[in-house]
Amino acid sequence: MDKVLSNKKIIALYVLPSLLLILAIVYIPIVLTAYYGLNKWNGIGAMTFVGLDNYLALFKDATFWNSAWHSLLLAVFSGISLLLYLIVAMVLAARINGANLFRKIYLIPMLLSSVAIAQLWLRIYHPTNGVLNSMLESLGFANPPAWLAEPSLVLYALFIPILWQYAGFYILIYYAALKNIPASLEEAAKIDGANALQIAWMIKLPLVMEVIKVTIVLAVVGSLKYFDLIFVMTDGGPNGASEVMASYMYHEAFRAYDFGYGSAIGFFLLVICLAVTWVIRKLTASKDTIQYS
Amino acid sequence: MVTRNIKIRNELPELKPGIGIKLGYSVLYAVLIVVAALQLFPLVWLLFFSLKNNQEVFNLPPLSLPMKPRWENYEKVWSAGNIDVYFFNSVWITISATVITVMLGSLVTYAVTRMKWKGSSLVLGLFMVAMMIPVHSTLIPLFSLFNKAGLTDHPLSLILSYVAFNMPITIMILLGFYYALPREVEEAAIIDGCSVNRMFFRIIFPMTSSVLATTAIINMIYNWNEFIFVNTFISSDSYKTLTVGVQNFIGQYTTDWGAIGATLMISILPILITFLFLSNRIVEGIAAGSVKG
Numbered sequence: 001m002d003k004v005l006s007n008k009k010i011i012a013l014y015v016l017p018s019l020l021l022i023l024a025i026v027y028i029p030i031v032l033t034a035y036y037g038l039n040k041w042n043g044i045g046a047m048t049f050v051g052l053d054n055y056l057a058l059f060k061d062a063t064f065w066n067s068a069w070h071s072l073l074l075a076v077f078s079g080i081s082l083l084l085y086l087i088v089a090m091v092l093a094a095r096i097n098g099a100n101l102f103r104k105i106y107l108i109p110m111l112l113s114s115v116a117i118a119q120l121w122l123r124i125y126h127p128t129n130g131v132l133n134s135m136l137e138s139l140g141f142a143n144p145p146a147w148l149a150e151p152s153l154v155l156y157a158l159f160i161p162i163l164w165q166y167a168g169f170y171i172l173i174y175y176a177a178l179k180n181i182p183a184s185l186e187e188a189a190k191i192d193g194a195n196a197l198q199i200a201w202m203i204k205l206p207l208v209m210e211v212i213k214v215t216i217v218l219a220v221v222g223s224l225k226y227f228d229l230i231f232v233m234t235d236g237g238p239n240g241a242s243e244v245m246a247s248y249m250y251h252e253a254f255r256a257y258d259f260g261y262g263s264a265i266g267f268f269l270l271v272i273c274l275a276v277t278w279v280i281r282k283l284t285a286s287k288d289t290i291q292y293s
Numbered sequence: 294m295v296t297r298n299i300k301i302r303n304e305l306p307e308l309k310p311g312i313g314i315k316l317g318y319s320v321l322y323a324v325l326i327v328v329a330a331l332q333l334f335p336l337v338w339l340l341f342f343s344l345k346n347n348q349e350v351f352n353l354p355p356l357s358l359p360m361k362p363r364w365e366n367y368e369k370v371w372s373a374g375n376i377d378v379y380f381f382n383s384v385w386i387t388i389s390a391t392v393i394t395v396m397l398g399s400l401v402t403y404a405v406t407r408m409k410w411k412g413s414s415l416v417l418g419l420f421m422v423a424m425m426i427p428v429h430s431t432l433i434p435l436f437s438l439f440n441k442a443g444l445t446d447h448p449l450s451l452i453l454s455y456v457a458f459n460m461p462i463t464i465m466i467l468l469g470f471y472y473a474l475p476r477e478v479e480e481a482a483i484i485d486g487c488s489v490n491r492m493f494f495r496i497i498f499p500m501t502s503s504v505l506a507t508t509a510i511i512n513m514i515y516n517w518n519e520f521i522f523v524n525t526f527i528s529s530d531s532y533k534t535l536t537v538g539v540q541n542f543i544g545q546y547t548t549d550w551g552a553i554g555a556t557l558m559i560s561i562l563p564i565l566i567t568f569l570f571l572s573n574r575i576v577e578g579i580a581a582g583s584v585k586g
Contacts, residue, residue: 002409004483004488004489005407005408005409005479005483005489006408006409006410007408007489008410010404010408010489010490011404011408011410013400014400014401014403014404014408014493015400015401015404015405015416017397017400018397018398018400018401018420018460019401019416019419021397021453021456021457021460022419022420022423022457022460022461024438024453024457025431025435025453025454025456025457025458026423026426026431026457026458027419027423028434028438029430029431029433029434029435029438030426030430030431030434032433032434032437032438033430033431033433033434036433036434043433043436043437088324088325088328091321091324091325092325094321096318096321096322096325098325102325102328102329103576104568104572104576105329105332105333106328106329106332107568107575107576107579108332108333108336108565108568109332109335109336110579111514111518111564111565111568111575112518112561112564113517113518113520113535113536113539113560113561114518114520114536115520115536115537115539115540115560116536116539116557116560116561119539119540119543119553119557120335120336120339120557121335123339123342123550123553124335124338129350129351129550131335131338131355131356134354134355135355138354164331164332164335167328167332168332169579172576172579172580173579173580175580176580221425221427224427225427225428225429227429227521228520228521231521232520232540246427246429249429249432249433250429250432250521253432253433254436254525259433259437262433263433263434266429266430266431266432266433267430269427269429269430270426270427270430273425273426273427273430274425274426277425
């Protein structure tokens with residue numbers, strides 16, 4: 001049996017197409033990103049090797065640090081919102097009728113394209129005709145702000161649809177994890193006199209900790225590389241007030257035709273995503289794994 | 294009315310049966326309903342304004358029904374632009390990328406989980422690490438590689454990218470299922486003189502049909518909504534997909550809200566209809582795809 005299952009030709013036939021593809025589309029481009037970052041290049045003409053110039057310029061570029069700060073803010077907001085999602089999932093998992101229907105409704109925004117969501121929210125935020133400002137006006141607020149044109153507000157106005165888009169996704173993950181906890185544990189705790197809050201805090205929370213860690217990584221890394229919605233809704237504006245790392249990279253490469261500098265940003269983005277993943281995993285690593293039974 | 298529908302398997306001990314439980318569950322329901330309303334409200338508003346003309350959009354309260362539904366908005370945008378071309382492109386590119394990903398992913402997962410060879414964990418690791426790599430960090434080199442290969446403005450650039458970037462999550466969802474397959478099936482087949490190819494294609498692959506459906510749905514949602522690759526690699530209208538096509542198309546109708554609403558509805562309806570029929574699978578698929586991370 002082992003002989004049949006270690007047939008080298010078959011293994012190569014099964015693995016190589018995918019392996020070559022992922023090397024060509026994912027791994028080789030990463031190496032090239034790092035390398036392009038060492039060059040001055042407009043994307044068409046010849047490359048000039050400039051060493052670490054692009055990377056050093058990056059550290060002095062105020063626009064870049066602004067965009068990095070915006071990405072970080074989004075990561076923090078997403079991290080905090082996970083707590084809300086967890087609470088909703090706990091309510092949903094409390095043996096309630098219709099839980100299925102609710103979690104399906106929550107998931108709908110996540111299925112839609114970022115472009116459709118962005119175009120829809122552009123209209124929600126429209127200064128005169130948008131649903132938000134018409135409601136504020138009918139509630140008696142005269143002159144509500146033009147949300148996306150206000151440099152001090154635009155970033156937070158963009159966070160709302162992003163959190164809206166992913167709410168159902170995280171609620172679903174938490175719900176699935178909570179449902180995996182055997183009912184017997186909860187029943188045993190009840191017999192011992194624990195109330196609903198104690199059960200949630202002392203029994204359910206520790207048991208879904210592993211999943212919470214995964215979602216923290218997903219939310220933080222996802223925020224650091226966030227792009228689509230911001231690109232469509234504000235294109236980083238007004239005047240860079242909503243620029244994030246990925247959109248700044250896109251603008252430098254495909255608008256300013258500075259592919260070398262864009263690549264340096266792209267490489268920094270990669271390093272920061274991998275580093276953050278590693279740090280969160282280290283910080284939240286638990287030595288003993290919890291067994292359900 | 295609400296409480297009649299609630300099944301209480303175990304009464305929470307700290308609450309006296311009766312009014313306390315009713316009140317507690319009503320609060321829980323209120324939370325769930327508020328969240329559901331927040332998730333649905335923007336979409337209901339979109340549906341309403343897609344059936345109105347500008348005068349109705351701007352002068353009536355946002356959530357008022359259209360005086361008479363103006364279906365001509367839909368007729369107008371469907372026949373006026375290239376929406377049908379974009380729509381068809383989205384369909385065939387999504388389906389081909391999904392079929393290739395699921396097929397190749399199954400082969401890799403089989404080789405990694407069921408066959409015996411030295412590099413299997415290294416290869417698996419390469420696929421899993423790729424999940425943490427931001428798409429944006431590969432964008433500039435991919436663009437120049439596709440450019441050199443004559444693949445920019447060619448659908449193949451999209452299909453190759455979709456397959457490579459969806460391969461890791463596909464393998465991850467399949468992994469658990471393949472690990473759980475009983476060894477006896479393979480033993481019996483080998484004793485009967487079955488070759489690996491025959492065993493995989495005739496026995497194992499059909500056994501995975503339920504998890505294949507799940508991975509295929511996840512792939513389809515990602516591919517259908519993908520934006521940045523289309524936006525970067527494709528320039529001619531005849532190859533654009535719905536996400537980017539809609540974005541450009543709306544530019545021509547900046548003042549006609551009914552037309553914009555109808556365009557957005559057309560772009561999200563296929564996903565919503567799919568969700569209506571396959572919601573259980575989609576919910577399970579997303580849960581399975583994320584929790585195991």
